[in-house]
Amino acid sequence: MIAWYIATQAKGSANNTEGKKSLRDRIADFWWRELVGEPASGQAPYLSTLLPLLACAETKSASDMVDASKKQKVVIVGAGPVGSLAALYAASRGDDVEMYELRGDLRDPSTIPLNFTKSINLALSERGINSMKQLGRHGLIDKLLQETIPMYGRMIHGKGTSGELWEAAQAYDVHGRAINAVDRGALNNALLDELDRTPNVKMFFNHKLTGADFRSNKAWFERRIPGGTDGKSQGSNTSDRPQEVEVPFDMLIGADGAHSGTRYHMMKFARVDYQQEYIDTLWCEFRIPPTEDGDFRISPNHLHIWPGKEFMFIALPSADKSFTCTLFAPSSHYTKLENAPQEVVEFFDAYFPGVCRDLITPHDLQEQFTSNPHLPLISIKCKPHHYGSSVVILGDAAHAVLPFYGQGLNAGMEDVRVLFEILDKHGVYNSPLDLDAQRASRARAFQAYTDQRAPDTHAINDLSKRNYLEMRWGVKLPLYKFRKSVEETLDAYFPRLGWRTQYSRVSFSNERYSAVIRAADRQGEIFTACLSSVALSLLGSVGFVLYKFRTQLLPSGFILRPLQTLTEFSFRAYNAALRTYSFS
Incomplete structure (x- = not known):
């Protein structure tokens, strides 16, 4: 406004009707009239001293508006552990974050979980811990690990x-x-409390996603309780008539569980291969x-x-x-x-x-x-995990897995880490980008995320199914214990061989799940081949001895029965090895 008035007054300075008043004094008179509504009456000298400060403030405000125009507005659907972690990641990069949750405030003991029960305890391992560490809020992870x-x-x-x-x-x-072992509620509460302390995050509970247009980047939520839109979180009074609110966004992250509304609406725009079992x-x-x-x-x-x-x-x-x-x-x-x-x-x-x-x-x-x-x-598999530059799904919304590997939480948190690492790699948060360039970078990043993450989430889905058989029966098999002992011995005494148990690769590393399957399959093939070789060598050796002494053994009929027994034993050993290999 100051710049506009200066230009106007300078243009008309030749027709100055206020005598010999300087441009500075005339600007001061203008501001006095605007603010007080009366003629300046000699106040111009005092006001004129404030003009540099006013101009500086306006310049800074304009600069902030330019910076704000480059900020992304990120909408998170789902306030569980994965959605909350995604909100923290986005906020730490300067995005304006709004998180919407179907249920009431999850920190309220009266809030009923979606499955109508207290969820089974969760297993937090390396992938989940590392994903929270990469956030850089060390006090958060230290507090969680203490509990x-x-x-x-x-x-x-x-x-x-x-x-x-x-x-x-x-x-x-x-x-x-x-x-x-971590209590799901305690984990979720700690993440939500951290979000409450983050200034560029707003949380809206009791909001149900009812629609989304991922071309115009708008989402609609049914607000089940009134008020509180200006604050961090909503109130708790009920409303007779739910209201629908329209929410624009640059990027929407769906972390709303296996029965994801985000995925449902995304499938109206993207050709999603979807498998549910x-x-x-x-x-x-x-x-x-x-x-x-x-x-x-x-x-x-x-x-x-x-x-x-x-x-x-x-x-x-x-x-x-x-x-x-x-x-x-x-x-x-x-x-x-x-x-x-x-x-x-x-x-x-x-x-x-x-x-x-x-x-x-x-x-x-x-x-x-x-x-x-x-x-x-x-169990859910789907691909792609995104549409264009506007939406991406994480956690159970993209890959609900069976609980038998304890990786559901860890895989979801790893989704968040991988997604934002790829966004960083593609320059989405580089300040020189204009909105169009940022949108194009985000689209490339989302595609790269799907290309990398979909094979890994399919892999942990398959691994979780396999592990159910191991837990309910395989743990009792001698050959399972034997293979585990061999692999752990090689890992402990010959680490350069890179031979590790499948479980340690999944739970104690950040190795890609798809790479874990390839490594476990390769080790399984070697183990099975070695075991089969031992069995066949034993059969051959005994067969040679029996053949050499056939004249002595033939009359008593002992030559056929031992051969038959050894053959059956070899086949049983081979099949048992295959079963052990299938558990791994």
Whole structure:
């Protein structure tokens, strides 16, 4: 405004009707009239001294407007751990971030989870930890790790032939590394609190995504509660009539879970290959309480497994000295127990020895089975994970995985890290870019993200399915234990060979999931070939001995039976090796 007035007054200076007043004084008179509404009456000298400050302020304001025009407005759909981490990443790069969540404030204990139960404890491992570390907020990750419980391996439970209970520990890693049991609510709350302290982030709860146009970059949300649009978060009063709000954006990140509304609307614009599978397994949550002295009933530094061929029961430690447990079983078994809940105790005694009575009372066991929901397990693959330069989906919205590798949370957080590393690599946050160039860079980055990440998310999806078989049955097989021992020995004493267990590659590294599968397959082929060679060599050696002494053995008929037995043994060993290879 000052610049405009100076130009106007300078242009008309030849017709100056205010005598010999300087341009500076005339500008001061103008501002006095604008601000006070009266003639300056001699105040010009005082006001004129403020003009340099006013001009400087206006120049700075214009500069800020130019910088603001280059900022991206990023809309995050979903306020879970993945969405919250994505919001922190975007905010740390200077974006204006708005995060919308279908539910109420997740820090409110009265907020009901989408699956209507307290989620099973999560396993936080290297990929998730590294993704939070790369954010640069060390206080956040330090606080979170203090509230986790390290689990150094599995504890397998069973019952001997004479009826005695036994347990056997299986370390996760030969180097003593651990995965961490973390409460989902505590993790989510810590991330939301961090967002509350971030000035360029706004959070809107009770907002449902109802529509999106990814060509014009607009989204529509149904606001289920009134007020609070200017603040960090919304209020909690209910509204009789939900309102719909239109939200423009430069980039929308969908982290709204397996039943993603973002993915649904994105599929109207992008040709998305989509695969959804419900496995024939349900899960139900149980709780092992602390002892009367307030301590853990079983080892807190292990993931406890009661394996069965068709089902399994697992227990993860919680900060309150209890254990969060889950029963995984085919739907047919759930149907039988639902029709006859009095048989739950008998079922547990038969298949999960030591749980009932020792860890959970019969009454509580039956009560928890009947009162807690029996929920399905879903597996999702899709490609691409983006559309143009406007939208990208992360976490379960792009790749819901089965929980048997403990990688759902970690893979989702790794999505965030990989996405923003690629955005940085493609120069999306370079300040010289104009809006069109920024949009083009973002489109290239999204395409690169899909090209890199889709094979990896498909890989962890497949690995999680395989690991279910290992957990409920493979952990008992001698050949599984033998291969694990061989691989850990090579890893410990011959690290230059690069030979590691598949589990350590997944849980204790940031190696791409697709590369993990290739490495595990290669090791499996070598292991199977070596085992087969040993079996065939043994068969050949014994066959040679039998042939050499055939004249002595032939009359007694011993030459055929040993050969037949050895042949059967060799084939069994070979098939067992193949099964062990398929678990890995």
